[in-house]
Amino acid sequence: METRPLIQITNLSKHFPVYRGVVFKRRIGDLKALDNISFHIAEGETLGLVGESGCGKTTACRTLLQLERPTAGEVLFKGEDITRLGKHPLRKLRKKMQIVFQDPFGSLNPRMTVRDIVGEPLRIHGLARGRGEYADRVGYLLDIVGLGPAMAGRYPHEFSGGQRQRIGIARALAVEPEFLVCDEPVSALDVSIQAQIINLFAELQEKLGLTYLFVAHDLAVVRHISDRIAVMYLGEIVEIASREALYHHPQHPYTRALLSAVPIPDPEIERNREHCLIRGEVPSLFDTPEGCKFHPRCPFARGICRESRPALRGIEGNGHNVACHLA
């Protein structure tokens, strides 16, 4: 089944200038938070994005949504390049794409009631006429995220982490978006609550036909919810594949290391697994290694890996791409 891509990102880069000095500030270089990444997300699909802290996952989300303007590259939303849109057309577009944040405590204004938090996007975009419709909409939104309209008059501090995340989701859904970016939406939650929220995302996708970009560092969570998975390392995508292919036939050594590092809650299986394939720290983004960015930690690195940077290229057709000289 070939569905058209809702999002198409091509050679997207985001560099942050780095300065030194206070009085005589001078630019000493660029921090390449995103370095030439490309991917697409089909309508109704979930693309998972994994990687360790500082690899550029959040910058990817923010740049995709034009919360940060990219340094280079384009972001096509339904075929239209949105990186050059002005303020007003962009604002209209915000109705189509929304974000759910990681921190359910910091992302809700403590002085607003749930009604005002969830209703604010309705007001901004003029989506509800009159009080009655406004209340109905807010009630409906609270209903679909499993909270119920009775909660509308309360304040965020009266809710637990999981419930707050539901409020954040209701707010994102207020404008009836087609595309939702979920930036580590469950990592701050307790284990027994994570499952509730993961299931909620799946239900909402089915009910509302949403397309997700689901970002997390927990590979087990990402694999559960995603159709395809992209693995990021130091601002680049090193492997992208269907969730089956990524788990059963990982090609990049970093993907393999990530998979082996995630423990499976079953002692019998764990006894026969390799636990730790790579050592050392992730280098800083400011001082990335020459050649393949992963080579200092890679157990298979050869001469070519130190010299030239591998490009993301397809293997075995069906959209499995990997950036490794040895794959």
Place this chain on the structure above:
Amino acid sequence: MLLDVRHLSTHFKSRHGTIKAVDDISFDLHEGETLGIVGESGCGKTVSALSLMRLIPDPPGRIVSGEILLEGRDLLQLSEKEMCDIRGNQMAMIFQEPMTALHPVLTVGRQVMEPLIRHKDVRRREAFTEGVRLLKQVRIPDAGDRMHAYPHQFSGGMRQRVMVAMGLACNPRLIIADEPTTALDVTIQAELLEFMKGLTRDQGTALILITHNLGIVARYADKVIIMYAGRIIERAMTRDLYLTPRHPYTTGLLASVPRLDRDTREKLLPIDGQPPDLADLPTGCAFHPRCRHATARCREESPMLREVADRHDVACWIDA
């Protein structure tokens, strides 16, 4: 037996009355063993660990009853001065937050040397050499130079390794690691846990691993206790716990985590409701409002931990 904890209870005074953060827990640990303590936030994992170290802030908290026998000596009977000789020496704790647990204005070297100078009769120079060895052991590059660096110059993973080095300094018999890797990336987490597990194998150190991650427990622990609302609700050898979980909370937790090796996009089975508020616990079994099998008895009487199979204890009325 290295550690024997009997009927330990730690309570806190608050505006809402007495909070039983740890309520009558017992467990033991042999040399070279790893014990996993699992539970969600607020279940009493960290308070248990702090109680073992006698680091409960008093007031508001107090260890109200129980015994903590470390190599036969009851830690609760010791004076604060005697306890100071044990902390960092026979038992060490690795704290959860590598960002805040190190002193920001002291060099890393000084902090690694501190337990050595405090407990062992060594000169500064010897302590320095030993400190460098410890940092090397936890794989900090350029350990000699890094001794003079400050914590903010280290990444999160490296700071956590410094914490581990400090914990190891005096070759403790028991290491308590409170969510040691939660703040770390998975590859760094794997490396650090492998290292600590190696210590239990090579030096017979006992390890208490406090975590909410059932995968880490499956990988590293020999035995497990599951805590809920300040109590132990299930206690078993790791293999038995995963093979035949008995408590509905344990089965619920296992069914609710996404597993890397599950293929289908089957629905997770979450545990309904929220973890309870310790200041306002339900009557009877604390888990009953979230339990699918709750009966009238569960609402009235609190179940005691009892043996249901060899070295497998459960606190539940079902099939009692």
